[in-house]
Amino acid sequence: MNAHDILNNPFLNKGTAFTLEERKELGLVGVLPPYVQTLEEQAAQTYAHFSKKATNLEKRLFLMEIFNTNRTLFYYLFSQHIAEFNPIVYDPTVATTIENYSDLFVDTQYAGYLDINNPENIEATLKNAAGDRNIRLIVVTDAEAILGIGDWGTNGVDISVGKLMVYTGAAGIDPATVLPLVIDAGTNRKELLENPNYLGNRHERVRGDRYYDFIDQFVQTAERLFPKLYLHWEDFGRLNAANILNKYKDKIPTFNDDIQGTGIVTLGGIYGSLDISGEKLTDQIYLCFGGGTAGAGIASRVLSEMITEGLSEEEAYKRFFMVDKQGLLFDDMDDLTPEQRPFAKKRSDFANADKLTDLLEVVKTVKPTILVGTSTKPNTFTKEVVEAMCQNTERPIIFPLSNPTELAEASAKDLIEWSDGKAFVATGIPSDNVDYKGVSYQIGQANNALIYPGLGLGMLASEAKLLTDEMIGAAAHSLSGIVDSGKPGAPVLPPFAYVAEVSSKVAEAVAKKAQEQGLAQSQETDMKKAVSELKWYPKY
Ligand SMILES: NC(=O)c1ccc[n+]([C@@H]2O[C@H](COP(=O)([O-])OP(=O)(O)OC[C@H]3O[C@@H](n4cnc5c(N)ncnc54)[C@H](O)[C@@H]3O)[C@@H](O)[C@H]2O)c1
Ligand SMILES: O=C(O)C[C@H](O)C(=O)O
Ligand SMILES: [Mn+2]
Numbered sequence: 001m002n003a004h005d006i007l008n009n010p011f012l013n014k015g016t017a018f019t020l021e022e023r024k025e026l027g028l029v030g031v032l033p034p035y036v037q038t039l040e041e042q043a044a045q046t047y048a049h050f051s052k053k054a055t056n057l058e059k060r061l062f063l064m065e066i067f068n069t070n071r072t073l074f075y076y077l078f079s080q081h082i083a084e085f086n087p088i089v090y091d092p093t094v095a096t097t098i099e100n101y102s103d104l105f106v107d108t109q110y111a112g113y114l115d116i117n118n119p120e121n122i123e124a125t126l127k128n129a130a131g132d133r134n135i136r137l138i139v140v141t142d143a144e145a146i147l148g149i150g151d152w153g154t155n156g157v158d159i160s161v162g163k164l165m166v167y168t169g170a171a172g173i174d175p176a177t178v179l180p181l182v183i184d185a186g187t188n189r190k191e192l193l194e195n196p197n198y199l200g201n202r203h204e205r206v207r208g209d210r211y212y213d214f215i216d217q218f219v220q221t222a223e224r225l226f227p228k229l230y231l232h233w234e235d236f237g238r239l240n241a242a243n244i245l246n247k248y249k250d251k252i253p254t255f256n257d258d259i260q261g262t263g264i265v266t267l268g269g270i271y272g273s274l275d276i277s278g279e280k281l282t283d284q285i286y287l288c289f290g291g292g293t294a295g296a297g298i299a300s301r302v303l304s305e306m307i308t309e310g311l312s313e314e315e316a317y318k319r320f321f322m323v324d325k326q327g328l329l330f331d332d333m334d335d336l337t338p339e340q341r342p343f344a345k346k347r348s349d350f351a352n353a354d355k356l357t358d359l360l361e362v363v364k365t366v367k368p369t370i371l372v373g374t375s376t377k378p379n380t381f382t383k384e385v386v387e388a389m390c391q392n393t394e395r396p397i398i399f400p401l402s403n404p405t406e407l408a409e410a411s412a413k414d415l416i417e418w419s420d421g422k423a424f425v426a427t428g429i430p431s432d433n434v435d436y437k438g439v440s441y442q443i444g445q446a447n448n449a450l451i452y453p454g455l456g457l458g459m460l461a462s463e464a465k466l467l468t469d470e471m472i473g474a475a476a477h478s479l480s481g482i483v484d485s486g487k488p489g490a491p492v493l494p495p496f497a498y499v500a501e502v503s504s505k506v507a508e509a510v511a512k513k514a515q516e517q518g519l520a521q522s523q524e525t526d527m528k529k530a531v532s533e534l535k536w537y538p539k540y
Helices: 003-007 020-026 039-051 056-069 071-080 082-089 093-099 119-130 153-171 209-225 241-248 257-277 293-308 313-318 359-366 383-392 412-418 452-462 469-477 496-516 527-534
Strands: 112-115 137-141 178-184 230-234 254-256 286-289 320-324 370-373 397-400 424-427 434-436 439-441
Touching: 039 056, 039 071, 056 071, 056 082, 056 093, 071 082, 071 153, 082 093, 082 153, 082 496, 093 153, 112 119, 119 178, 119 209, 137 153, 153 178, 153 230, 153 452, 153 496, 178 209, 209 241, 230 241, 230 257, 230 452, 241 254, 241 257, 241 293, 254 257, 254 452, 257 293, 257 397, 257 424, 257 452, 257 469, 286 293, 286 359, 293 313, 293 320, 293 370, 293 469, 313 320, 320 359, 359 383, 383 412, 412 424, 412 434, 452 469, 452 496, 452 527, 469 496, 496 527
Parallel strands: 112 178, 137 178, 137 230, 230 254, 286 320, 286 370, 370 397, 397 424
Antiparallel strands: 434 439
């Protein structure tokens, strides 16, 4: 390896921090400025430079330069400034970089691009992208439903990169063991197909057998090449996300973030709210607004929890209502997804059924105590809807979870004001504190980023064969007790600044449950130790 092979490899490069001895040993004499910096000095200098950037997009592009050249320095900085960098590295700024990925392209960031037109290249793609690294964690997207911004084709690879950055920043997953992937199955977005800079396949999305065969070939190949793999699916479309998860979840260690991750964090937020109000989960009435991948995933997680808490399946379903673009879902509709169908109601049970296409009318009719938004439709949780929620219960739980910022069903500030401080609020993107009538309300971020890093750490540390519902339940319960819920305005979820602590707790809970269920394959039997030993720290 010559000097520039080292300096150009972000996993090896220390830049100005190479010591004089290392410079001699590695053939780096004279190719770096003479002063040797410590990691702390590099971080302070880089942070000062970062702070001069005017916009979040410029900040992200600058941080990506650091990521591309020196992973240790990047993660050292990220872990020092986790709450500040989170919205820049990740959501919402990642949405802007995805929309502009092809136009802004400079570097592949060690991602792999799987091309639906060349299934014979799957193995070579995975091998080439991995190099000689031992891959344990893949995040893969086909980018059909990126956040709430829809289909972005090859550009969506940035969500895989971004999710993995959070895995390492939050839970200490060794960045040399991860692989971000995009499956380019085409795109239905006209503006991409017509953009001369677009770097993906210029055809509509491939559907049906050809698509599912490709997915299967990818799964088989990845499992063969990387025997200790944990496979994370992100931002697949409503047509495919649940199908893919259902096909593989009983066979391999795998996870759908939008379905399962969002389910865990939202259940955690509901429990956080009930801890404060002193109410029981089984007394709640749940309204899902936007019953797609995330909406149905969350509803089914909360429903399972009500069953665990003692309700029969039939009693539990009675407490759930789902609104999608048709309005309240009825079982006579012929366009329900398989995940929506069990939540659909009998039209004849409602005297005003024809009016239940309107959210306000639904809220007045079914009287929910919990309202969760995953609709991608901004400003749909109106003042009237919030006031109607307040008629149903002393402390309504209202979570507008659609991302990014401009798609949220409501802002935290409006929800606190319209409910006169009564609503428990958590949002998908980070929200500032809301000061109202002398109380400073801290707003929890119900984003799967709070839990998927810890969940992954627990899966990898225990080498669990499968990710079960019980392990998912354990992850949700482990979120409680981190913040003081007794304080006025306390958040219903731990703030993102606590994510490292949250990740360790989640990881241990998941690993222990895997062990209890006889699914852990790790040689280590002490799961706390297995988790702490797997953690990677950014240092030279
Ligand atoms: N906070 C989080 O952690 C988190 C996690 C996953 C998804 N999300 C957000 O949730 C949103 C949905 O994501 P998804 O992956 O489930 O997408 P999806 O496309 O599967 O689901 C969106 C659903 O909303 C429905 N919808 C559309 N218009 C509607 C309307 N006017 N009224 C009611 N429903 C309507 C769609 O028909 C669809 O079923 C996105 O904005 C995403 O960013 C947030
Ligand atoms: O990526 C996020 O911010 C959360 C979630 O996975 C989403 O799709 O919105
Ligand atoms: Mn997602």
